[in-house]
Amino acid sequence: MISSDGIRGYNDMIILCLILSEPSYGYEISREIKVRTDGNYIIKETTLYSAFTRLEKNGYIESFYGSETNGKQRTYYRITDAGRTYYQEKCREWDLTKEVVEKFKIQEE
Numbered sequence: 830m831i832s833s834d835g836i837r838g839y840n841d842m843i844i845l846c847l848i849l850s851e852p853s854y855g856y857e858i859s860r861e862i863k864v865r866t867d868g869n870y871i872i873k874e875t876t877l878y879s880a881f882t883r884l885e886k887n888g889y890i891e892s893f894y895g896s897e898t899n900g901k902q903r904t905y906y907r908i909t910d911a912g913r914t915y916y917q918e919k920c921r922e923w924d925l926t927k928e929v930v931e932k933f934k935i936q937e938e
Contacts, residue, residue: 831870840872840880842919845889845912852907854895855881881906889915 836843847858855877862872884890889912895905908916 830868831866833873833876836870839919839923840876841884841889842916842923843872844877844880844884844906845908845916845919848890848906848908849913849916852893852895852905854903854905858906884912887915888912 843862844858847853847861853861855874859872859874859877862870881890881892885892885906888909890906890908892904892906894902896903
């Protein structure tokens with residue numbers, strides 16, 4: 830399992846990736862992260878909703894009410910144009926981060 834410390838700076842990128850093609854809601858995003866990582870990364874609910882708040886405050890996502898489930902409306906999130914730009918920046922940053930970290934990985938023989 831991946832520690833949250835190691836991936837914390839990329840939660841925004843992960844969330845934005847999952848709403849690039851269509852809006853989604855918290856539980857579905859959380860479930861998709863778990864599925865795509867084969868259970869190696871499970872985002873905490875508080876982390877997820879803090880990210881939603883930060884992303885919305887920065888204009889990278891918009892929230893809206895969607896379908897009703899068990900009498901409660903779901904809050905959906907969709908990416909904005911600014912969010913797409915931010916996502917691309919974070920992807921470039923991730924590529925550079927991987928490149929730098931690899932330079933310090935000892936290859937065992």
